[in-house]
Amino acid sequence: MPSPPATRPATRRSPFRRPTDLVERTRWLFGVCAVVSLVLTSSGAAAEAGTGRLTAIALSGAALIASWLHRYQARRGTVPLDLLDAVAVCVLALASPVPAVALGVTFSALWFRAVYGRTWEIWFYATAQCAGLVAALAxxxxxxxxxxxxxAAPLLGALPIAPLLAVVARHLAAVLQEHQLAQAWDATLARLVTQLLGVTDVGQIRQRGWEAADQICRLTPGLVVVVVEDDGERLLVQGTVGPVQHLPATLDRAPVGTDLASAAASQRPGRITAPDELVASAGGVTSWVAIPLPDEPGRFLLLGGKVLHPEGVVLVQSLVNQVALAIRATSAHRELQVQARTDALTGLANRSTFSAALEAAALEAAAPAAADSPWVLFVDLDDFKLVNDRLGHAAGDELLRAVGARLAGAVREPGLCARLGGDEFAVLVHAADAAEAEALGRRLVEVASSPVRLGTGTARVGASVGAARVLPGTSWTTTLQQADLAMYAAKAAGKNRVVVADEGALASA
Known part of the structure; x- marks a missing residue:
């Protein structure tokens, strides 16, 4: 089993303070038990002992406590200290009335050592302890x-218990470490969910997802995450986290193409045969799973590890789903925002968006530094009802879309073209004079009056335009009303023309 994840930095801890974390609390408890066992055993062995034996007991006890303290504070065991423990137990056994007295220390030390390091290290420690006791006997x-x-009988009869203790203690340590890893995984996923709340930028959502994937790889030794895009001929590598070195930008698709297609069809994780270059770059990792990325056809997250546990695959899939859900929510939010600002038929700005822009322009016109004023042009299509009556409402909608696109094309940035409703449009231009506003109005009449080819035939309408300057101190509603009145004046004058509102009337209004 791999070493336990380092869920927090390895800082020095006080051995006199009981930790709150389950795994660390268990290690602390086993360490305390080992120390208490050493104290009790040494006290019994020191009874009626001479100076030499007392010195040996003190030195061996000090060496064991120093070794255990280092292991507890460093959160790991080392082979040199394991050998030191074996020598210290041998010395303690030689200084005791009988070697079997040291068995209590050996068994307690074995429990404490089992919650650190890998399995082979625990077996090495148990073997070294038994060897130290046998050496004391010899x-x-x-x-x-x-x-x-x-x-010899008390010692040799009890030694077979040591490997049994190693098996049981290591199993307990494995359960604790898996629990610790699961807690760290859950905390990472919960933190990602919290971080994604309120994030509406897709790039930031993906970045948070990558950071969470990187954290999971750090928690799980040997875990590799690679995102690829399948273009039908090769796999394009788009990102990696975990221990990957010198991975090419493209991978051979042949070994994995069928597996990816199967995973994409089921939309569930599936085992794959990874390309050789991917296996080599990941340090020989041969166990791989492909997770299709939701709402992104052809893109997959490849998860690799020396051993892929189902819980780990489910965790990474949950991470992928959380990111996809956040992106969907963001897309829906943006779509709602667009719907709230635009006209559903033409895609132009709607009345509320135009009103807000016109109100802002009125404030801009009131600024002391303002030179040319903004202008509003109210556009109403002439004879549009005839098109609806002759060709139908569907053709009328098609005509509105075509004319709206033409009007928008005639307005330069940062101007705004909007559909107010029915066959009424409005244009807002910034920093223009009367001649420029009137010229734009004539251009709008021209583009709106050109024939439009529809699915049911060709239609032609005209346009009457009323223009009004946004004057300082005049409300935007008044300006829009004056532009509307000027538009009706254009219709009364024969249609297909531009009328500029009287600024005197507008100022008095």
Missing amino acids: LWQVVPGHAAAAP
């Missing part, structure tokens, strides 16, 4: 003060 009569051979 050296018993060599050490001064031991006249007779030590009884």
Whole structure:
């Protein structure tokens, strides 16, 4: 099993303070038990011991406590310290009345060591401890003060318990580490959900998703995430997180094409045979799963690891789904915003958007630094009802879309063209004089009056335009009303023309 994830930086911790995290609390408890066992065993072994034996007990105890303290603070075990523990237990056994006295320390130390490191390290530690006790039994009569051979049966009879303890302790450690990893995964996913709240930029959503994927790869040793796009001939690499080195920009599609198609059809994660260059770049990782990215045909997240547990695949799929859900919500939000600002038939700005822009222009005209004033041009199509009556309402809608596009094309940035409703349009231009506004009005009449080819025939309408200057101190509603009145004056004068509102009447209004 891989080393437990480092969910927090390895800072020095006080061994006298009980941790709150489950795994760290278990390690602290096992460490305390080991120290208590050492103290009790040393106290019993020191009874009626001479100076030499007392010194050996003190030194071995100090070495064990120093080794355990380092392991607890560093959150990892090392082979040199494991060998030091074995030598210290051997010395403690030699200084005890019988070697079997040290068994209590060995078993407690084995429990404490099992919650750190990989499985082979635990077996190495158990073997070293047993070797140290057997060495104490073999050296018993060599050490001064031991006249007779030590009884071997109590020690040798209890030693087989050590590997059993190693199995049980390692299983417990594995369960705790998996629990810790699951907690870290869940915390990462929950943090992503919190971060995505209120984010409406798709780029930021994808960035947060990548950061979460990177965190999951850091928590899970050996996990690799690669996003690719299948163009039908090759796989285009679009991003990676995890231990990947020298990955080409394109991958061979042949080994994985069928698997990707199957995953895309089912919209569920599927096992794949990864291309050789991907396996080599990921350090020999051969276990891979393809997760189709929702709403993005042809794009896949490839998840690789030495061992891919179902829980890990489900976690990454949940991350993908959360990002996709946030993107959908953002798209829906933007669509609603667009719908609220635009006319559904023509795609132009609607009445509320035009009103807000006109109100802002009125404030702009009131500014002391304003030179030329903004202008409003009210456009009403002439004889539009005849088109509806002759060709039908569908043809009338088609005509409105065509004329609206023409009017918008005649207005330069930052001007605004809007459909107010029915066959009424309005244009707002900034910083223009009367001649420029009237010239634009004639241009609008020209483009609106050109024949329009429809699905049911050809139609032609005219346009009457009323223009009004946005004067300082005049409300935007008054300006729009004056432009409307000027438009009716254009109709009364024979249609297909431009009439500019009388500024004197507008000022008095």
